[in-house]
Amino acid sequence: MSEGQATLLLRKQLKELMRNPVDGFSAGLVDDSNVFEWAITIIGPPDTLYEGGFFNAIMSFPHNYPNNPPSVRFTSEMWHPNVYPDGRVCISILHAPGDDPNGYELASERWSPVHTVETILVSIISMLSGPNDESPANIDAAKEWRDSKDLFKKKVGRIVRKSQENF
Amino acid sequence: MAITVHIKPSTGAKFSVDVDVSQTVLELKEKLAEKTEIPTPQQRLIYKGRVLKDEQTLQGYGLEADHTIHLVKGGAPPGSTPASSSASPAAPTTSTNPPAVPPGLGGIGFGGTGGTPNLADMQRQMTQNPQLMQEMMNSPAVQAMMNNPEVMRTIISANPQLREVMDRNPELNHILNDPATMRQMMEAARNPEMMREMMRNTDRAMSNIEAHPEGFNMLRRMYENVQEPLMEAATHRPEGQADAAANPFAALFNAPGQQAGQQAPAPAAADGGAGPNAAPLPNPWGPPSTAAGAGTGAAPLPAVNPLAGLGLGGLGGAGGFDGMGVQGGGGSLGLGMDPAQMAQMMQNPMMQQMMQQVLSNPQVIQQLIDSNPQLRTMVDANPQMRTMLSNPEFLQQMTRPETLQQVAQMQQLLGGAGAGGAGGMDMNALLGGMGGLGGLGGFGAPAQPAGPPEEVYATQIQQLQDMGFYDVQENIRALQASHGNVNAAVERLLQGPG
Numbered sequence: 220m221s222e223g224q225a226t227l228l229l230r231k232q233l234k235e236l237m238r239n240p241v242d243g244f245s246a247g248l249v250d251d252s253n254v255f256e257w258a259i260t261i262i263g264p265p266d267t268l269y270e271g272g273f274f275n276a277i278m279s280f281p282h283n284y285p286n287n288p289p290s291v292r293f294t295s296e297m298w299h300p301n302v303y304p305d306g307r308v309c310i311s312i313l314h315a316p317g318d319d320p321n322g323y324e325l326a327s328e329r330w331s332p333v334h335t336v337e338t339i340l341v342s343i344i345s346m347l348s349g350p351n352d353e354s355p356a357n358i359d360a361a362k363e364w365r366d367s368k369d370l371f372k373k374k375v376g377r378i379v380r381k382s383q384e385n386f
Numbered sequence: 387m388a389i390t391v392h393i394k395p396s397t398g399a400k401f402s403v404d405v406d407v408s409q410t411v412l413e414l415k416e417k418l419a420e421k422t423e424i425p426t427p428q429q430r431l432i433y434k435g436r437v438l439k440d441e442q443t444l445q446g447y448g449l450e451a452d453h454t455i456h457l458v459k460g461g462a463p464p465g466s467t468p469a470s471s472s473a474s475p476a477a478p479t480t481s482t483n484p485p486a487v488p489p490g491l492g493g494i495g496f497g498g499t500g501g502t503p504n505l506a507d508m509q510r511q512m513t514q515n516p517q518l519m520q521e522m523m524n525s526p527a528v529q530a531m532m533n534n535p536e537v538m539r540t541i542i543s544a545n546p547q548l549r550e551v552m553d554r555n556p557e558l559n560h561i562l563n564d565p566a567t568m569r570q571m572m573e574a575a576r577n578p579e580m581m582r583e584m585m586r587n588t589d590r591a592m593s594n595i596e597a598h599p600e601g602f603n604m605l606r607r608m609y610e611n612v613q614e615p616l617m618e619a620a621t622h623r624p625e626g627q628a629d630a631a632a633n634p635f636a637a638l639f640n641a642p643g644q645q646a647g648q649q650a651p652a653p654a655a656a657d658g659g660a661g662p663n664a665a666p667l668p669n670p671w672g673p674p675s676t677a678a679g680a681g682t683g684a685a686p687l688p689a690v691n692p693l694a695g696l697g698l699g700g701l702g703g704a705g706g707f708d709g710m711g712v713q714g715g716g717g718s719l720g721l722g723m724d725p726a727q728m729a730q731m732m733q734n735p736m737m738q739q740m741m742q743q744v745l746s747n748p749q750v751i752q753q754l755i756d757s758n759p760q761l762r763t764m765v766d767a768n769p770q771m772r773t774m775l776s777n778p779e780f781l782q783q784m785t786r787p788e789t790l791q792q793v794a795q796m797q798q799l800l801g802g803a804g805a806g807g808a809g810g811m812d813m814n815a816l817l818g819g820m821g822g823l824g825g826l827g828g829f830g831a832p833a834q835p836a837g838p839p840e841e842v843y844a845t846q847i848q849q850l851q852d853m854g855f856y857d858v859q860e861n862i863r864a865l866q867a868s869h870g871n872v873n874a875a876v877e878r879l880l881q882g883p884g
Binding site for chain 2: 237251
């Protein structure tokens with residue numbers, strides 16, 4: 220029953236995004252028969268280091284969506300303090316609801332069923348424009364971001380170029 | 387099946403187009419190019435979380451009526467920012483049309499090589515003079531080429547010999563085809579700082595390799611496997627093809643023939659005479675090129691630049707092993723020029739031809755002298771020199787390679803004293819050579835090592851004696867101090883013993 224609700228909700232969002240897409244990303248299904256796996260292309264936000272890049276990601280929804288958050292994982296190479304080396308995106312709104320066991324995040328910053336694909340991706344785009352090095356997922360990237368910006372810029376430049384060559 | 391879809395550009399308002407789903411993405415892009423004025427190679431279409439590939443059909447992506455496709459412009463026109471120049475190489479790969487080589491490129495290019503007889507030397511010269519390098523790299527023709535690796539690749543693959551080498555050596559092929567490598571090479575070539583850094587890195591890597599047992603052998607093998615075939619291919623002239631253009635690289639590396647000489651003025655014209663290329667140089671040859679009837683003299687010079695740049699860009703990757711390794715942290719800005727380089731330059735038939743043209747025309751010489759304050763002072767101080775310089779026969783003699791070589795060596799001894807100011811290496815040295823020539827012919831040059839001073843300065847001593855300076859030893863001292871200039875010697879003598 221709850222799965223039916225998730226399917227319904229996701230289909231509705233997909234349809235809406237097809238008609239009225241949001242600036243900065245494009246979304247579709249990896250496989251048209253599975254509404255829980257979305258293919259996302261995030262367009263590197265202008266005036267950021269990621270400008271000009273096209274970053275692919277997979278968004279996987281749990282079957283009890285929207286009670287639990289989806290996970291987002293970059294399939295394109297990514298270099299960012301808030302993205303794990305394996306591509307998983309670490310932002311607070313994607314963390315399961317409730318209080319943070321580590322006390323970093325307020326419950327209000329975490330997942331809530333009101334979030335949609337659109338709000339999640341807008342958060343990711345804003346994450347690209349302004350990394351949060353408070354609770355980094357990629358410690359090396361965070362260190363570089365903080366201490367040697369030039370190196371960080373160079374690496375990001377490289378992944379942007381790579382992302383352009385992948386199609 | 388025709389459907390209506392919406393296009394959402396990253397800038398500007400959404401609009402609708404009618405498409406047939408059996409069309410390819412490229413066909414859609416062509417349609418969009420008319421509406422948005424974004425050329426197809428720069429268009430990125432994104433739909434359902436995917437970047438659409440040109441050769442796929444719209445149906446393949448499951449495009450449905452009333453859906454919206456993102457349109458993003460992939461990078462500004464090439465050359466402005468690193469981001470955009472990095473974006474451009476992706477573009478040509480999606481284009482179905484073969485990239486257009488700028489018209490006349492083949493001509494310039496490869497025909498009119500000026501400078502040097504071989505690649506290694508060319509590289510050495512280039513690396514020793516970052517400024518010249520930069521100027522070359524900034525010249526519009528080279529830049530246009532540099533910004534489009536596809537052109538480079540076309541040039542390379544249009545040459546059967548080179549292509550063969552690349553086929554035989556896949557690694558090499560990879561280097562020359564890899565946009566990232568090409569880009570890096572070009573960036574490095576344009577930026578002296580980076581060039582030096584790259585060389586330092588290479589140097590360090592080289593010394594590491596050499597320190598490693600067997601490392602040196604490996605290096606040698608690498609040289610044999612990569613550089614040799616490349617050079618061989620490049621300098622090998624295809625049988626039965628008399629036309630030098632058939633193997634542009636041959637022309638590039640060998641001293642250019644008659645044909646090359648004729649083609650040379652073309653790039654100069656394309657660059658607008660002494661255009662952006664020559665303009666920044668304090669170029670004493672400049673004025674003649676603008677003066678009517680003297681154009682031939684100056685024309686070949688700008689031609690040197692695009693070519694040399696080209697050689698480096700095209701082959702730097704592979705040919706670079708030699709030059710870079712040897713150079714190490716080099717890059718001296720020194721004005722003094724290696725006599726060997728100078729001599730080589732002078733021995734180049736093209737250069738000789740040019741010199742001859744220039745020197746056989748007294749007007750050109752006159753302009754040359756007038757346009758260079760130092761030279762003018764020198765000539766004014768020595769009326770004989772003017773006579774000498776306006777004597778075509780003498781000038782002809784001067785252009786003999788042997789003479790020039792001597793002068794070049796002398797020039798080296800003088801530490802490039804002839805001409806001041808930081809400028810084009812060639813020009814300064816050449817000018818210095820001219821100055822030196824004057825001195826040589828006339829009064830004995832400062833560094834002239836010839837026999838006893840009584841003999842060397844015989845005429846001047848006679849003159850001084852006629853003027854009433856009877857002390858031969860004193861006269862010789864004064865003449866030596868003034869490098870044989872009678873006027874200066876007289877002044878010195880009149881000032882009394884110092």
